[in-house]
Amino acid sequence: MSDKIEQQIQISQELRPTQASLTYDLETALESIVSVRARIPDDAFTASFLGTDRSGHGVRILDTGLVVTIGYVIAEAEEIWLIGANGQAVTGHVVGYDYETGFGLVQPLAQMDLPTLDLGDSDIISTGDKVVVAGCGGVTQSLDATVIAKREFAGYWEYVLDEAIFTSPPHPDWGGAALISANGQLVGIGSLYVENVAPKIAAGNMIVPINILKPIMEEMLDYGTTLKAPRPWLGLFVTETPENLVVAGVLDGGPAEKADVRTGDAVIGVAGERTRDLADFFRRIWAQGEAGSEIPITIYRDGDTFDVHISSVDRRAQFKSPELH
Known part of the structure; x- marks a missing residue:
């Protein structure tokens, strides 16, 4: 390399x-x-x-x-x-x-x-604050930005942050970039490029707040990880539409595929309760218990509504562990 x-x-x-x-x-x-x-x-x-x-x-x-x-x-x-x-x-x-x-x-x-770089307090960062979003390479890789919003974020890969930081304009090389506060401290790490971050703001970056690392x-x-009980993981990608949540993909060999969940299925609810949005869907899954729990999902497909019971697993168990040096 x-x-x-x-x-x-x-x-x-x-x-x-x-x-x-x-x-x-x-x-x-x-x-x-x-x-x-x-x-x-x-x-x-x-x-x-x-x-x-x-x-x-x-x-x-x-x-x-x-x-x-x-x-x-x-x-x-x-x-x-x-x-x-x-x-x-x-x-x-x-x-x-x-x-x-x-x-x-x-x-x-x-x-x-x-x-x-010292760790700052991401809780005190507010909408309208001036910040710097910076990658490696000095000032030519650094961007004067503004905090546009702080709000919940749900990612289609079974991921939810209670409160993420959104900045604009977007840094073109956002992954792992530093969010530096007005007093020169690290208050977040760049994660994504996102569109429609706020009214009249076409694009920006989603930043993971540093306080949740501490x-x-x-x-x-x-x-190597936290000691909390692992959440149930289903191995599916879900997206929001104006009408429903829709399965955008399932991972080969994952729990959802094994339960015959298919791309294009509309997701109606979890454990008999209708889901409001993507974050609510994932939180209802996690509320069913630890990894290994059976997760009942209500699916609509080809005119039929039915329940699918998915045997969840620990996402961490799917990953290769790094070799010790």
């Missing part, structure tokens, strides 16, 4: 932050951000839909060099490189991945002569 930063699309000059408008040392803050490159085995569970060569960003947050990133970049990685904007490159090792929040932690296996970071470092 290359130890050089690949050519990136540079942020337009007029959209970049400037030191004159900030109270913290912008250059030092940006030096804490590294490029994360991961190679995934061809037979990994996530290889078919996330690819085997992944890249994103990460932020150094501890004196040990610990890097926080968005988990999908490093999930099931067999090889990781961390590359600083100064060109320094070291290998890294996945030390933690929490599927519920989406955070991943990587420990560099050699010293990097780079600063760290209570679980020690467990992630000690055990």
Whole structure:
């Protein structure tokens, strides 16, 4: 794997932050951000839909060099490189991945002569706040942005955040990018490009708030994940339409496919209760018990409404574990 930063699309000059408008040392803050490159085995569970060569960003947050990133970049990685904007490159090792929040932690296996970024308080970030969304590469990879909204987010891959941060304009290389507050602290990690983030706002980024990492970071470092009971996982992708929730896909060999759930099925409810929206659907599934619970789903297909009972599993058990170094 290359130890050089690949050519990136540079942020337009007029959209970049400037030191004159900030109270913290912008250059030092940006030096804490590294490029994360991961190679995934061809037979990994996530290889078919996330690819085997992944890249994103990460932020150094501890004196040990610990890097926080968005988990999908490093999930099931067999090889990781961390590359600083100064060109320094070291290998890294996945030390933690929490599927519920989406955070991943990587420990560099050699010293990097780079600063760290303090963790801030994402709870006090408000709509209208001016922030910087930054990738590795200094100011040319950094974007002056505004917090457009803080609200619930549901992802079609069985993922819900009670409150995500939405910023605009969108950073073009958002995965693992740092959300830096007005006082120069890390308050979130970039996860997605999203459309229609707010009225009259065509696009932006969804950011995972850093405060939801703080209570679980020690467990992630000690055990590789959290110790809470795993949620039931069905292995299906669901999307919202004006009329219903609709199955957009099922994973080969997953619980939903084994129960004969099909792409195009309309999802009516869970355990006899009609679902209101995507977040409500997933929360009703999780309310049925831990991974391994049988989940009753009401399906509408070809004019018939019927119940399907899906034997859920632990999502974590599907993933390849990283080799210890």
